Amino acid sequence: MKLNAHYDNLxxxxxxxxxxxxxxVYTKEHPDKKIIRMGxxxxxxxxxxxxxxxxxxxxxxxxxAATFRGYGPYEGYEFLRQAIxxxxxxxxxxxxxxxxxxxxxxxxxxxxxxxxxxxxxxxLLPDPVYPVYVDSNVMDGRKIVFTHGxxxxxxxxxxxxxxxxxxxxxxSPNNPTGAVxxxxxxxxxxxxxxxxxxxxxxxxxxxxxxxxxDLPHSxxxxxxxxxxxxxxxxLSKTAGFTGTRCGYMxxxxxxxxxxxxxxxxxxxxxxxxxxxxQRMAEAVFSAQGVAECAENVAYYKxxxxxxxxxxxxxxxxxxxxxxxxxxWLSCGGDSWKFFDKLLSEANVVGTPGAGFGACGExxxxxxxxxxxxxxxxxxxxIAKIL
Amino acid sequence: MKLNAHYDNLxxxxxxxxxxxxxxVYTKEHPDKKIIRMGxxxxxxxxxxxxxxxxxxxxxxxxxAATFRGYGPYEGYEFLRQAIxxxxxxxxxxxxxxxxxxxxxxxxxxxxxxxxxxxxxxxLLPDPVYPVYVDSNVMDGRKIVFTHGxxxxxxxxxxxxxxxxxxxxxxSPNNPTGAVxxxxxxxxxxxxxxxxxxxxxxxxxxxxxxxxxDLPHSxxxxxxxxxxxxxxxxLSKTAGFTGTRCGYMxxxxxxxxxxxxxxxxxxxxxxxxxxxxQRMAEAVFSAQGVAECAENVAYYKxxxxxxxxxxxxxxxxxxxxxxxxxxWLSCGGDSWKFFDKLLSEANVVGTPGAGFGACGExxxxxxxxxxxxxxxxxxxxIAKIL
Numbered sequence: 170m171k172l173n174a175h176y177d178n179l180x181x182x183x184x185x186x187x188x189x190x191x192x193x194v195y196t197k198e199h200p201d202k203k204i205i206r207m208g209x210x211x212x213x214x215x216x217x218x219x220x221x222x223x224x225x226x227x228x229x230x231x232x233x234a235a236t237f238r239g240y241g242p243y244e245g246y247e248f249l250r251q252a253i254x255x256x257x258x259x260x261x262x263x264x265x266x267x268x269x270x271x272x273x274x275x276x277x278x279x280x281x282x283x284x285x286x287x288x289x290x291x292x293l294l295p296d297p298v299y300p301v302y303v304d305s306n307v308m309d310g311r312k313i314v315f316t317h318g319x320x321x322x323x324x325x326x327x328x329x330x331x332x333x334x335x336x337x338x339x340x341s342p343n344n345p346t347g348a349v350x351x352x353x354x355x356x357x358x359x360x361x362x363x364x365x366x367x368x369x370x371x372x373x374x375x376x377x378x379x380x381x382x383d384l385p386h387s388x389x390x391x392x393x394x395x396x397x398x399x400x401x402x403x404l405s406k407t408a409g410f411t412g413t414r415c416g417y418m419x420x421x422x423x424x425x426x427x428x429x430x431x432x433x434x435x436x437x438x439x440x441x442x443x444x445x446x447q448r449m450a451e452a453v454f455s456a457q458g459v460a461e462c463a464e465n466v467a468y469y470k471x472x473x474x475x476x477x478x479x480x481x482x483x484x485x486x487x488x489x490x491x492x493x494x495x496x497w498l499s500c501g502g503d504s505w506k507f508f509d510k511l512l513s514e515a516n517v518v519g520t521p522g523a524g525f526g527a528c529g530e531x532x533x534x535x536x537x538x539x540x541x542x543x544x545x546x547x548x549x550x551i552a553k554i555l
Numbered sequence: 556m557k558l559n560a561h562y563d564n565l566x567x568x569x570x571x572x573x574x575x576x577x578x579x580v581y582t583k584e585h586p587d588k589k590i591i592r593m594g595x596x597x598x599x600x601x602x603x604x605x606x607x608x609x610x611x612x613x614x615x616x617x618x619x620a621a622t623f624r625g626y627g628p629y630e631g632y633e634f635l636r637q638a639i640x641x642x643x644x645x646x647x648x649x650x651x652x653x654x655x656x657x658x659x660x661x662x663x664x665x666x667x668x669x670x671x672x673x674x675x676x677x678x679l680l681p682d683p684v685y686p687v688y689v690d691s692n693v694m695d696g697r698k699i700v701f702t703h704g705x706x707x708x709x710x711x712x713x714x715x716x717x718x719x720x721x722x723x724x725x726x727s728p729n730n731p732t733g734a735v736x737x738x739x740x741x742x743x744x745x746x747x748x749x750x751x752x753x754x755x756x757x758x759x760x761x762x763x764x765x766x767x768x769d770l771p772h773s774x775x776x777x778x779x780x781x782x783x784x785x786x787x788x789x790l791s792k793t794a795g796f797t798g799t800r801c802g803y804m805x806x807x808x809x810x811x812x813x814x815x816x817x818x819x820x821x822x823x824x825x826x827x828x829x830x831x832x833q834r835m836a837e838a839v840f841s842a843q844g845v846a847e848c849a850e851n852v853a854y855y856k857x858x859x860x861x862x863x864x865x866x867x868x869x870x871x872x873x874x875x876x877x878x879x880x881x882x883w884l885s886c887g888g889d890s891w892k893f894f895d896k897l898l899s900e901a902n903v904v905g906t907p908g909a910g911f912g913a914c915g916e917x918x919x920x921x922x923x924x925x926x927x928x929x930x931x932x933x934x935x936x937i938a939k940i941l
Contacts (some may be wrong), residue, residue: 239598273800437691438662445799
């Protein structure tokens with residue numbers, strides 16, 4: 170029996186595991202210190218009332234023979250796919266229900282979608298990058314090339330015609346940088362992908378944080394995207410579903426065989442999302458659900474506003490924060506050293522930019538997902554030591 | 556961009572989709588007929604009360620800031636892994652919590668576990684076989700060889716030393732045949748796998764249906780299995796979780812790198828099972844949960860007893876039914892013709908054995924998951940036409 174040798178090419182430790190370990194060691198040595206965690210992108214606000222009540226009702230339905238449900242459709246219940254189609258429709262994006270696939274989270278989709286592509290494709294990733302894009306391709310042994318984000322391009326790189334690629338990852342609003350492509354930027358990518366016959370894997374997990382009305386929430390707001398792009402989205406950040414687990418993927422019919430291949434993949438390696446969770450997800454898209462989600466997002470954005478104000482006062486360059494829960498901060502040097510400094514001197518945990526790739530060195534990611542009071546305190550502590 | 560060309564080697568249509576299509580066509584042409592479905596292995600009894608209440612409580616917890624939970628552990632919450640460990644412990648199987656991985660269903664595990672194995676392995680599958688084992692390997696381009704189940708070996712094939720293989724699939728109680736390996740049979744496989752350095756992928760999804768106290772529920776009841784076997788299990792059949800979605804996989808630490816590789820795989824391509832669902836799963840293993848599950852399983856077994864009695868009277872050979880929800884019936888000829896006959900003359904839907912592989916031809920699968928009254932009526936109709 171031979172194991173998948175590509176796993177040997179993975180870096181030893183997952184970024185957030187290292188952050189967690191360093192934090193655990195510090196906490197053990199300093200049990201009296203109050204650590205404020207602004208590292209991992211996990212939400213803290215409770216689920217919307219509408220979502221909880223939908224979950225309670227669905228669980229009770231499963232306990233009654235008259236309303237019990239067994240296996241659901243591989244691609245998700247129509248009630249949820251219709252709710253997602255309506256959500257897109259409100260922004261002028263028309264989707265067929267057979268172009269929407271419900272999943273138990275964008276991370277599973279990001280990993281899973283690679284199944285339908287040959288190992289022989291070259292993958293273009295942004296640097297800095299969400300490590301999952303890298304690792305899932307390393308596991309398959311695909312060749313990876315990078316586009317470079319920096320201060321000059323505002324961490325929003327555009328295509329470089331000299332670099333050959335088959336699969337292109339874009340994440341906007343971006344994790345980790347919080348930068349958001351405008352329509353012109355995305356249009357450049359769509360044109361490029363269509364021209365070279367590449368597929369864009371577009372991660373829209375943070376779309377709900379966009380407040381600027383001119384910025385695109387979906388790549389399908391760009392003409393031509395339906396012949397070159399697959400979009401993945403998650404309710405983790407929209408509705409606090411990090412522990413509830415639901416997302417969806419859109420594969421346009423115009424994208425050739427991909428749609429049918431993914432359905433075949435899901436019918437073989439997946440059995441649908443929990444009925445209870447799908448009812449909870451449906452409630453996210455109700456009028457009450459959307460309003461409650463918007464309230465939670467406003468709460469997080471009050472945090473990023475405090476953070477932005479602090480770093481502006483300190484004269485530190487950053488991007489993100491406005492249409493995103495992340496602030497991407499220039500820390501002026503070794504980002505793991507900055508991590509250690511913030512942890513030991515301010516007892517604040519962030520994520521070192523170097524963990525997101527070579528271009529992340531010199532930068533630091535902080536999230537607005539914490540409690541407001543904690544965020545205010547963390548900024549006061551940081552202002553004191555910097 | 557190149558698609559995964561192995562998908563071209565998949566058979567056009569998924570077995571159960573064909574069954575569903577044929578049934579839909581008949582129903583449309585005969586809207587007055589009452590169809591009784593004994594085809595797909597889906598449960599019909601509602602979830603146990605203990606499970607529903609656990610789900611309601613968990614959903615409410617997520618709606619309260621004081622008890623809200625975000626990302627859970629990739630491998631599942633400790634409360635659930637402990638419950639699973641205790642369930643195994645009661646049968647004398649000692650598991651470390653770090654050997655248990657909670658998933659959203661055995662089908663995802665069956666598909667996912669292949670990620671850690673090289674494409675270059677030869678896979679040994681039983682014939683007849685659950686189509687997912689075949690298709691998930693075809694998608695990766697692995698070489699597949701078969702062991703043959705037949706009336707002589709009671710559809711419980713044993714190793715053939717002439718056939719080289721690296722990965723061995725076993726499913727006991729078996730889907731589709733309902734046949735169950737005894738300890739001696741499994742011991743033969745374990746010894747064989749250890750001898751040739753193969754890994755057994757053991758599907759225990761139907762273990763809760765075993766009533767014979769001498770039959771093994773888990774492959775780890777067999778000495779030596781912890782150096783050669785991975786076990787997958789599901790709560791779909793145990794507790795009616797086909798629409799609720801929860802399962803688990805056991806990868807012993809003694810199985811070398813597999814355990815660490817799977818954790819790495821899950822931390823990259825998965826973000827844990829819904830907290831609500833994990834609390835529902837925990838309740839399955841409570842004293843009340845187990846008792847309620849046993850009641851539901853007894854209900855289904857009353858069905859298979861009626862079925863067994865009918866076919867015995869008709870003088871038709873079958874296996875399964877006693878320690879399994881499936882009856883595997885010798886239909887004496889073309890199994891798709893038998894399907895059509897049952898559908899058109901008795902308005903009963905089953906699954907043609909040919910859909911499970913070449914050795915399935917001449918056989919037919921019927922499930923005991925329906926309503927008792929429907930099962931009795933279906934048997935009366937079948938007895939009339941055969």
